Amino acid sequence: MSATLGFGDWRNEKLITRNRFRLDESNDMNRVLEIWRDIGQDSLNLPNFLTLFRILLIPVFIILFVNPTPDQSLAAAIVFTVAAVTDMLDGYIARRTGQVTTLGKLLDPVADKLLVLSALILLMNVDRVSALVALLIIGREVAVTGIRAIAAGEGMIIPAETTGKYKMALQVVAIILLILEGTVLAELGNLHLAGTVTLYLSLVLGYVSGGQYVWSFWKQVVAKGL
Secondary structure: OHHHHHHHHHHHHHHHHHHHHHHHHHHHHHHHHHHHHHHHHHHOOHHHHHHHHHHHHHHHHHHHHOOOOHHHHHHHHHHHHHHHHHHHHHHHHHHHHOOOOHHHHHHHHHHHHHHHHHHHHHHHHOOOOOHHHHHHHHHHHHHHHHHHHHHHHOOOOOOOOHHHHHHHHHHHHHHHHHHOOOOHHHHHOOHHHHHHHHHHHHHHHHHHHHHHHHHHHHHHHHHHOO
């Protein structure tokens, strides 16, 4: 008799445990859905789709330019230009329509850096950019990204400097010119020289804007007493 009751108790306990597990799963799913409603739905907008589209263009660009022929270089330049245009459009549309989201603030700078750094590495691979220049640019981007992450963790808002925007524009122009080297458009002039000079100018502006960013960060650190 006691054995029968024990078996029944064991079955009841098993059922309770199973139901509790299902309840926990249901609660977890509800929490995920709440987060999706709070963040995800607002993030489903045109600016963020443009940013995601830019990220998806990066592997296409890499495939085209990893072993460049004149035709592939031309195609890679077109893909890079389209990606750069989406960079201008997503921010403009987001600000103009009031669709600035947390996801957009996170993805946009990541997409920019992935696009530029992948291009620099590939250009260095085909001896169109010196390793020193590429490393200086990459080092600057990594340092600023690290400071940006620390600032965000401390709730600091550091606005983008105009110098940084000019730097990005010059980098895009320089990279496109260097990609087009060796294509039919090379007949227009010395694209390598023009691209290299423009890249050097972007490097100078990059470190100027980086210094401005560090200074703004430091002033907020002192003000917060961190």
